[in-house]
Amino acid sequence: MFQRHSAIAHAAYHDLLRSLQDDAVSDMRGTPTRVARNGKVYWYDSYRVGSEVRKRYIGEDSDNLRARLDNHAALKAATEERRRARTRLVRLLRAEGFLGLDAATGSLLAAMAAAGVFRLGGTIVGTHAFRLYEGELGIRFGLDMAAQTDDIDIASFSRLSLALEDAAAPPLEEVFRDFAFAPQPSLEAGRTWRWKQTRGDTLVEFLTPSFEEDEGLRELPALGVDAQALHHLNYLIAQPIRAAVTYRSGVLVQIPQPERFAIHKLIVASRRRAGDDALKAEKDRRQAALLIEVLAQDRPDELHEAHLDALSRGPRWRKAIETSLRRLPATARLLGEIGGG
Secondary structure, three states, X not given: OOEEXXXXXXXXXXXXXXXXXXXXXXXXXXXXXXXXXOOEEEXXXXXXXXXXXXXXXXXXXXXXXXXXHHOHHHHHHOHHHHXXXXXXXXXXXXXXXXXXXXXXXXXXXXXXXXXXXXOOOOEEEOHHHHHHHHHHHOEEOOOOHHHOOOEEEEEOOHHHHHHOXXXXXXXXXXXXXXXXXXXXXXXXXXXXXXXXXXXXXXXXXXXXXXXXXOOOEEEEOOOOXXXXXXXXXXXXXXXXXXXXEOOOOOEEEEEOOHHHHHHHHHHHHHHOOOOOHHHHHHHHHXXXXXXXXXHHHHOHHHHHHHXXXXXXXXXXXXXXXHHHHOOOHHHHHHHHHHOOO
8 A cells, every 4th residue: 555745745845836837938048939839839938149039949839838827927026935835845756755766866866858859749657657656646655676777768759849849948968968878879870869877877768659669769859869669658648738847946857648658658668578677668668557556546547548549459459468467466356346236
């Protein structure tokens, strides 16, 4: 049975997240501009530099974003007050037992956020995303295998990256160099999709959904990197949510919906090979089982919809999920109960 954080801690986390989202529009230099592309609406900060008009991507249209844009002048005036309040909230969350991040990982994510990685569609996946459900769902994690990792995996849609017509600044290659990361060899010469820290074990990898039979490399123009294309990833990162990293005064990032993450972990676990990947598969199943246990109580409708969505995508998807659930009878029972099975 999982443990929950206190109501105070859960409220403090969402106050932190709300403040970070306010900050995301408070530093506008010009005028909010609405742009429609491919059936979607995006907002940009349009401003002049000399005779040139530049556009900085803000985010996809939503009621919450429009409300913040309407109020951006007042939000800007309160920037420093919000920063001090966030520092207090982070301190409170640590006192309440939030896992938090080590300084090295926190500072790297902060630098990536400042460069625009998450604003431009980057989504943290893997165990670092799992850790961030601590705040989103108000659950308490122990320091066990399910929440430990040195790797940072960032996924994004290649088509979205191309459509945004904006780019990370400074370039990620420069950010990684400042943090002593070196590009790792790739099967395709001159194309880099992962970086390893030269003075540690941290590995940063970029991923993107594969809509074709192969899982080769694709470009992420907005981030200025290449990415390893993977099947099933389009399901995971559809309609991601914002999350707050409890580092310094908070860092705004993006993670998958928890119900999609849980079902995706069932799929990933079944794709792991025997041997070294067996431990990773076990961790995948543990993460999926914990999230499904929480979501079956707190968000059963969302969990049921995510499960049905995955099952509807074909026999390979169904087989992968069923393979993992055979090892998780209690989890299979929960999914059956919320679906009326």
